[in-house]
Amino acid sequence: MMFEYAPAPESRxxxxxRPSYGLFINGEWVESQGDERHKTINPATEEALAxxxxxxxxDVDRAVQAARKAFTTWSALPGAERAKYIFRIARIIQERxxxxxxxxxLDNGKPIRESRDxxxxxxxxxxxxxxxxxxxxxxxxxxxxxxxxxxGADPRPLGVAGQVIPWNFPLLMxxxxxxxxxxxxxxxxxxxxETTPLTAxxxxxxxxxxxxPPGVVNIVTGAGATGAALVAHPGVDKVAFxxxxxxxxxxARNLAxxxxxxTLELGGKAANIVFEDAALDQAVEGIVNGIFFNxxxxxxxxxxxxxxxxxxxxxxxxxxxxxxTLRLGDxxxxxxxxxxxxxxxxxxxxxxxxxxxxxxxxxxxxxxxxLPDRGFWFPPTVFxxxxxxxxxxREEIFGPVLSVLTxxxxxxxxxxxxxxxxxxxxxxxxEKGSLMLWTASRLRAGVVWxxxxxxxxxxxxxxxxxxxxxxxxxxxxxxxAYLDWKLA
Ligand code: NDP
Numbered sequence: 001m002m003f004e005y006a007p008a009p010e011s012r013x014x015x016x017x018r019p020s021y022g023l024f025i026n027g028e029w030v031e032s033q034g035d036e037r038h039k040t041i042n043p044a045t046e047e048a049l050a051x052x053x054x055x056x057x058x059d060v061d062r063a064v065q066a067a068r069k070a071f072t073t074w075s076a077l078p079g080a081e082r083a084k085y086i087f088r089i090a091r092i093i094q095e096r097x098x099x100x101x102x103x104x105x106l107d108n109g110k111p112i113r114e115s116r117d118x119x120x121x122x123x124x125x126x127x128x129x130x131x132x133x134x135x136x137x138x139x140x141x142x143x144x145x146x147x148x149x150x151x152g153a154d155p156r157p158l159g160v161a162g163q164v165i166p167w168n169f170p171l172l173m174x175x176x177x178x179x180x181x182x183x184x185x186x187x188x189x190x191x192x193x194e195t196t197p198l199t200a201x202x203x204x205x206x207x208x209x210x211x212x213p214p215g216v217v218n219i220v221t222g223a224g225a226t227g228a229a230l231v232a233h234p235g236v237d238k239v240a241f242x243x244x245x246x247x248x249x250x251x252a253r254n255l256a257x258x259x260x261x262x263t264l265e266l267g268g269k270a271a272n273i274v275f276e277d278a279a280l281d282q283a284v285e286g287i288v289n290g291i292f293f294n295x296x297x298x299x300x301x302x303x304x305x306x307x308x309x310x311x312x313x314x315x316x317x318x319x320x321x322x323x324x325t326l327r328l329g330d331x332x333x334x335x336x337x338x339x340x341x342x343x344x345x346x347x348x349x350x351x352x353x354x355x356x357x358x359x360x361x362x363x364x365x366x367x368x369x370x371l372p373d374r375g376f377w378f379p380p381t382v383f384x385x386x387x388x389x390x391x392x393x394r395e396e397i398f399g400p401v402l403s404v405l406t407x408x409x410x411x412x413x414x415x416x417x418x419x420x421x422x423x424x425x426x427x428x429x430x431e432k433g434s435l436m437l438w439t440a441s442r443l444r445a446g447v448v449w450x451x452x453x454x455x456x457x458x459x460x461x462x463x464x465x466x467x468x469x470x471x472x473x474x475x476x477x478x479x480x481a482y483l484d485w486k487l488a
Contacts, residue, residue: 005327008334010112014099017106017198020051023059023221024204026066027214033058036222040197043109044331044340044375052197055220057229060189063218064235067160067187070215075157075185079135086134086182088210090127096206097124100199104171105331107198109340109376110294112332118293122456123175126474129458130179133479137184140476143485155483157185158261159237164227164251165200166243167193167342168297168398174200176473177240178217179458184482186238187216191230193243194223195343228254236260238482242299245396245422245467263471263481265299265463267396268424271417272302272453273439275410276311278429282451284318287402290427290453292326292380295341296400299468300425302453304393306413309406316384316404323380324367338400341376350378350399357383357392362403388419396422410435414442423465427453446472 020037022029034056039048055063074082093100100123101115110119133140137155161181165173170192181188192200204219220226224247231239231251241251242265255262272290274283290302307315331339341347358364362383369379378399386393386403393403407413417426426445430436440448446464449455456462461477463469471481 005335009330010102010332010334012102012106012332015103015106017050021201021221022053023055023063024201024219025063026218027208032056038194040107040195042106043342046374049106049198052221054222055226060220060226060229060233063189063220064160064233066215067189067218068235070213071159071187074187074213074216079137082182082185083131083134085210085212086127086131086179089206089212090124090131092206092209093120093124093127100171100202102332103202104199105339107196108167108170109331109342111336111339112334113336114294119169119172122458123171126175126179126458130183134183137479137483140479142480142483155184155485158482158484159186160235161186161188161238161240161482162230162233162236163188163190163240164230164243165190165192167196168294168299170196171199171203173242174203180478181482182216184479186482189218189220189230189236191220191222191227197221231255240481241265248469261481263473264469265473266467266469267422268299268301268464268468269304269394269396269420269422270300270302270425270427270445271304271306272427273306273413273417273429274308274311274315275430275435276308277431279431280311280315280318283315283429284322286427286429286451286453287319288322291402292338292400293454295339297342297398298454300447300454302427303397303401303403305402305404306407306416307404309408312406319382320365320367323382326367326380328369328377328379329372338380341378341399344376346398347376347378350397350401353392353395353397354381354401357386357390357403360390362386362390362392388416394420410439414439418444421467424468425449
């Protein structure tokens with residue numbers, strides 16, 4: 001018997017959204033010098049939340065100049081002093097976590113359960129983690145080792161970091177970018193995604209609350225053109241980008257031959273491999289978490305389920321039973337499992353690829369799932385009978401859509417898993433340690449989860465192979481993208 005849940009909405013009174021926002025440059029709110037302003041909307045209701053300035057080239061220039069000026073003093077501060085500011089930011093984020101979680105769910109459409117229990121704790125943890133590194137950079141073990149065997153490398157910040165982030169984890173991606181940059185002594189100009197600017201603007205307030213010196217963090221809102229102006233600006237020394245492979249490729253082309261350092265975190269088409277000896281109930285939870293977490297708007301989502309043929313029927317039955325219990329709807333309801341799709345454009349892309357799956361011959365299934373009348377919604381969807389050549393097996397759908405393929409032997413599983421232009425993550429489900437290690441060591445993926453999926457920790461590096469990008473974020477490795485070394 002299925003029980004209905006009573007509504008349990010989180011109150012939105014805790015957030016105070018202004019009718020309109022300027023840009024955050026040199027520690028101040030300033031008007032854009034351009035005249036483009038656009039509304040950011042709640043994707044669950046299509047209600048306008050606030051009017052946002054779209055920064056022009058001249059605005060980006062102002063922000064970069066402010067960051068350049070601030071770099072002189074920020075980079076000269078002892079690491080322990082920089083750490084104090086970053087620890088302060090981390091504590092304020094913890095104190096304001098509920099407000100930030102509600103704001104994120106309103107602007108992005110993700111369930112409050114996820115923004116509250118996953119995004120915000122990880123955001124705070126990221127700032128705490130990198131605050132801890134700020135005075136220990138000389139011991140991070142980078143750079144050439146001097147002949148006398150002592151730790152002689154003298155790590156130096158790069159300068160101004162131009163950072164462009166996507167809409168799927170707006171505040172978490174901001175944390176992944178800003179925390180290591182500041183810890184290493186760089187200053188930052190960050191552009192959030194056009195559909196999810198609000199938590200980045202709230203973060204600007206947090207920088208003021210933490211008394212961060214003006215110009216160390218600058219936030220310029222806008223669309224692709226603002227991002228393009230930022231990465232092309234000659235005053236930027238390092239570019240960090242997370243988003244689509246297509247835009248990442250464009251940026252790499254534009255930066256080729258310049259002295260700018262670049263890290264790219266791009267798309268994925270991760271395989272989640274379930275062997276016949278796996279604990280099936282746990283695997284089902286891992287599959288659900290892998291592809292339906294955050295509506296599948298996850299670059300490392302387990303969007304390709306590779307299941308051993310001998311258990312495929314049993315596993316799919318269990319998976320379908322589980323999917324029928326997922327609750328889709330109001331992102332602010334604490335019982336909601338699946339929230340809104342972030343934008344009309346993303347919904348159109350998910351629909352287009354799902355239609356292609358059907359027309360190429362795969363079988364489509366969704367549980368009974370009434371969709372709200374307003375807003376952007378897509379039901380959890382499973383495709384079976386998928387072939388390697390189908391678009392839904394090759395292209396990133398970035399939505400709650402799972403493609404199921406089968407295999408007979410471990411070698412076939414590895415071959416199919418690696419048969420993708422991407423290489424960001426993978427999952428392996430088996431009770432046998434030897435099979436786990438054999439498989440993991442053959443997968444061309446930056447992260448391989450064993451008997452779990454979508455686990456993150458600030459101490460653990462994250463990044464891709466092939467068209468999933470280059471460079472690592474998180475952990476000691478994440479410092480490397482923001483430092484230069486010379487022997488002391
Ligand atoms: P984009 O790559 O276009 O967006 C990522 C960020 O880059 C946004 O801030 C965007 O601004 C900005 N941007 C866009 N064009 C440029 C440019 N020429 N130079 C510099 N910055 C630019 O991703 P989309 O939001 O368009 O999503 C498209 C697809 O990309 C998704 O369907 C998904 O498959 C994939 N994707 C992958 C992500 C990942 O984490 N790997 C994250 C997001 C998307 P604006 O928001 O205004 O477009």
